[in-house]
Amino acid sequence: MNELTILVIEDDKTIQNFLKISLQTKGYKYILADNGLSGISYFYADNPDLILLDLGLPDIDGMEVLRQVRQKSExxxxxxxxxxxxxxxxxxxxxxxxxxVMKPFNAEELLARIRVALRHKGTVKKQMSEFELDSLKIDFEKRKIFVHGQEIHLTPIEYKMMTLLVNNSGKVLTHHYIQNQVWGYDTTDDYQSLRVFMANIRRKIEDDTANPRFILTEVGVGYRFADE
Incomplete structure (x- = not known):
């Protein structure tokens, strides 16, 4: 039985019930809050392992709940x-x-996203020495990348982007976040140079750039590195 607790902050009773049933089937414990202030109170009192948060809440905007939680917790x-x-x-x-996750949503997709987020929580502070997925292998200690057993060359910027994505596998990274992490600043909404770098990395690591296995595009938002 799963000992993980998920806080659901959602005011729609139908969706609440759907989420409750979906979580129960996988053995998650859950806490239900039907407004933002209650959700924040439960967050402080129960220290949940993950939060499912609606943005359109009846009392305060979900973005404000997000900001308050992020001030205290990861x-x-x-x-x-x-x-x-x-x-x-x-x-x-x-x-x-x-x-x-957009409403309406598929229960299995949401549960998969939950597993990815929880797995990331468990490994985020753990420094990987090696990463391997399908044809791709990265040796972080030697700073070497191999595809189908053959070493490939990435420029320093490409390598920094690649490791940023891999270390956040399964998580969407926005254009803004990537630029800040790679270059240390983001002063423009023009992300064409970022797209060029990503296209170059894809050409080097993907078997089919039209249907990438590793670096997935979240249109208009950013990129996600495929989770296992």
Whole structure:
């Protein structure tokens, strides 16, 4: 039986029940909050392992809940919202959300996202010495990358982007976040140079750049490195 606790901050009773049943089937414990202030109180009182957060709450905006939680904790937060505009996704991810799932959603997809977020929580502070997925292998200690057993060359910037993505496997990284992490600043909304770097990396590591296995594009938002 799963001992992990998930806090659900959602005011729609139908979706609450759907989430409750979905979580129960996988053995997760759950706490239900139907407004933002209650959700924040439960967060402080119960120290959940993950939060499912709606943005359209009746008392305070879900983004404010996200900000308050992030000031105190790195607990994984998955936004579950009907707000589908790219700017909403980008804002939530830049504020510290781990993932964004659109309503209506498939239960199995949401549960998979939960597993990824929880796995990332368990490994984020653990420094990997080696990474391997399908045809790709990275030796972090030697700073070498191999595809199908053959060493490939990445420029320093490409290598930095690659390791940033791999160390956050399964998590959406926004254009803004990547630029800040790689170059230390983000002064423009023009991410063409970032796209060029990503295209170059894909050409070197992907068997089929039209259907990438490793670096996945979240249109208008950023990139996600495939989780196992």
């Amino acid at each position: 607990v994984p937060i998955i936004i579950v919202s009907a707000r589908g505009q790219e700017r909403e996704k980008v804002s939530a991810l830049d504020e510290g959300a781990d993932d964004f």
